Amino acid sequence: MNAEDESPRLLVWGAGAIGGTIGAYLVRDGFDVTFVDVAADHVAAINELGLSITGPFGDFTVQAPAFTPDTLKGQWDTILLCTKAQHTAQAAKSLAPHLKVGGAVVSIQNGLNPLTINEHIPPQRVLGSFVNFGADYLEPGVVHYGGRGVVVIGEQSGQLTEQAKRLHVILKHFDEAAILSPNVFGYLWSKLGYGALLFATAVTNDSIADALNRHEDRALYTELGREVMRVALAHNVTPEAFNGFDPAAFLPAASDMQAQTSLNEMVAFNRRSAKTHSGIWRDLAVRKRRTEVDAQLGWVVKFGQQYGVPTPLTARLVTLIHELEDGSRELGRENLAELHGLLIQERA
Structure with missing residues (x-):
């Protein structure tokens, strides 16, 4: 199917790693795409030189208009919200007037952001999408697409509506294996479980694969995954597997061997990607900015408290990330020592 057959006008709000990659592929496939980003230098570079995608899947540059939120005018049929999770509320408020x-x-x-967007836009007009591909913003006008991963879209209600089907077709122009799911929140909760592991790897300088492959830390990663999955079950969510993360391996009845197998599969998946470190680590070590920890793991702690499900490791990990953000501690494997000590204390 050609892009012209669907003829939607697309607004990509957030032209960084996720939005820049998806938007560029859609432009290349003939879609009418407009980019919005708060970084004025990035917007200027896109307008002057185009948006360039680099990486193992080929280098290319596309031409498309780009604006900062304060200079944007008009309305669009479809808006792809691709900002960092902590900016969701402000972005939803700003983009609402631009939605037809x-x-x-x-x-x-990343995160349960449809719940936040619902406060500004009717829920029936808000869909969730789960992505796990590897990409990084490198510099104004340039994004690195380093590794493919699962792409999922679905209605919050779980219904397979015509709206969801239409948007699924659009995402297939980015990744032909994109999935239309009646359980998109199952994927998003699994990403919170995987995300907890990524946040733990990010307090070190190890790559994702090297960190997850350290057997001395496997019990810690396993318990972090189990904390999130216990909260997901209490929230009446059925988690979905993706790219090596098997939520069943972290459920209460699962064995340590099942968790080991899933961790091995996550290591293998990350070894295949040109993106070696998480965006979390990049935020801390390279871009020196706040991470998505509150907008991701904060949901786990919040719902854990609501349902009476303890999440001590997750809560302490959130604190560790904040201390790294504030500069009161430095990246290194010694940061895991506190989590290991807490794990021993909880098991005593």
Whole structure:
């Protein structure tokens, strides 16, 4: 199917790693795409030189208009919200006037962000999307696409509506294996479980694969995954597997061997990617900015408290990340020592 057959006008709100990659592929496939980003230098570079995608899947540059939120005018049929999770509320408030009546917003982010967008846009107009591909913003106008991963879209209600089917077709122009799911929140909760592991790897300078492959830390990673999955079950969510993360391996009845197998598969998946470190680590070590920890793991702690499900490791990990953000501690494997000590204390 050609892009012209669907003829939607697409607004990509957040032209960084996720939005820049997806948007560039859609432009290359003939879609009418407009980019929005708060970084004025990035917007200027896109307008002057185009948006360039680099990496193992080929280098290319596309031409598309780009704006900062304060200079944007007009309305769009479809808005792909691709900002960092902590910026969701402000972005949703800012983009709402640019959504046509009957249009849709797709949250293509980490975390349970449709719940936040619902406060500004009717839930029936807000879809969730789960992505696990590897990409990094390198510099103004340039994004590195380092590794493919699962792409999922679905209605919050779980219904396979015509709206969801139409948007699924659009995402297939980015990744032909994109999935239309009746359980998108199952994927998003699994990403929180995987995300807890990534946040733990990010307090060190190890790559994702090297960190997850350290057998002396496997019990810690296993318990972090189990904390998130226990909260997901209490929240009446059925987690979905993806790219080596098998939520069943972290459920209460699962064995340590099942968790080991899943961790091995996550190591293998990450070894295949040109993106060696998480975006979390990049935020801490390279870009020196706040991470998505509150907008991701904060949900786990919040719902854990609501349902009476203890999440001591997750809560302490959130604190560790904040201390790294504030500069009161430095990246290194010694940061895991506190989590190991807490794990021993909890098991005593």
